[in-house]
């Protein structure tokens with residue numbers, strides 16, 4: 001301001017005296033008014049949104065255990081690289097990080113340790129970070145699942161890489177703008193639990209004939225009656241750009257277990273990884289510095305997959321189906337982005353609470369029966385459902401009586417987000433969306449830990465795979481209403 005005044009007064013030397021005086025008074029008055037109209041630089045950085053994104057490679061080595069089925073598999077080929085993808089937002093008063101990893105299930109210890117590392121290096125509080133797995137079924141075992149056991153070396157590698165990715169995203173923070181919207185893709189989602197004609201559902205692994213629904217029946221099975229639940233077609237999108245409009249990141253949510261259709265032994269991020277690449281292409285965001293980061297979070301998709309059970313199966317090449325689903329979801333996300341309105345100043349809040357829930361531990365007789373079945377295996381791997389679930393019963397007998405789960409709610413502008421450490425049934429996601437105080441809400445499942453399937457009370461009564469007691473399903477039957485109540489309480493708190 002002083003420099004400008006000096007330049008103007010030297011210009012005034014060449015003018016006559018009354019005009020000189022008038023000009024100087026007028027300019028000084030203008031500067032005075034302008035200084036009140038424009039916010040100071042300090043106030044602006046205090047409120048303007050900062051956005052940072054980064055992706056860190058979490059691909060394993062060959063020979064590692066791959067989970068996602070009841071029998072263990074080993075990695076023989078890396079089809080596509082796995083990533084932890086991170087978005088950091090800072091509105092001047094709150095900073096949050098969201099990390100989504102190409103992994104099937106990640107236990108709480110790994111996420112807790114990664115959060116601790118980030119806090120030590122950057123000061124970002126551990127309860128301001130949401131970390132989740134996508135649920136690709138073609139990634140290394142990070143939590144014990146059926147007969148797959150994690151490699152301690154990979155667990156350590158994964159922990160450090162997750163923490164590093166958040167630190168890199170913080171390093172990439174720049175002034176940015178944000179917008180959101182919701183699209184719809186209903187043709188790629190199908191409820192996978194079915195009511196069947198009477199007498200056609202086999203006994204459960206414990207020899208009981210109480211199941212009223214079957215998970216993943218044969219396609220085109222003449223005994224199909226009707227699906228046991230709905231689907232959620234929403235494609236929720238949060239788009240991030242630099243203030244000049246350069247794409248920085250995109251965070252989407254779709255409610256689909258995974259797609260599959262790989263070759264045996266392959267490591268792949270499934271359609272979650274394809275989506276990240278496809279949306280980058282659609283947005284013309286290749287070769288940017290820092291690189292654009294596309295992120296697809298998984299919704300409440302425990303009982304929703306990509307199989308059209310009523311239709312005859314079609315022969316597809318490996319990865320062909322994945323590509324088709326990716327096209328459909330990414331095109332819809334891209335369509336939503338075209339209509340988005342951007343904001344540079346937004347409310348940003350995160351609330352976290354812990355909930356203690358009981359474990360459905362097996363009784364003494366059940367454990368003894370299971371031990372007999374496992375003893376007959378003589379160290380061989382379990383093959384039948386009875387053998388596999390006998391092993392699960394023994395594992396569950398070593399679980400504590402109660403476990404603690406992290407539930408989070410986040411507000412990003414006018415969008416609400418809930419994070420739950422389970423494979424969440426779609427009805428729960430739909431209920432949270434309906435009862436949420438936000439017009440747009442979505443659920444991120446398998447977040448901040450792994451506590452198995454979360455069926456509703458009604459779905460528990462119907463039985464079926466997702467309710468069979470195992471490391472993949474062990475929370476008390478009342479877990480869902482308790483978690484929903486807490487999540488809604490958190491959402492109402494931040495609205």
Ligand SMILES: [Zn+2]
Nearest residue numbers: 068135137257
């Ligand atoms: Zn799964």
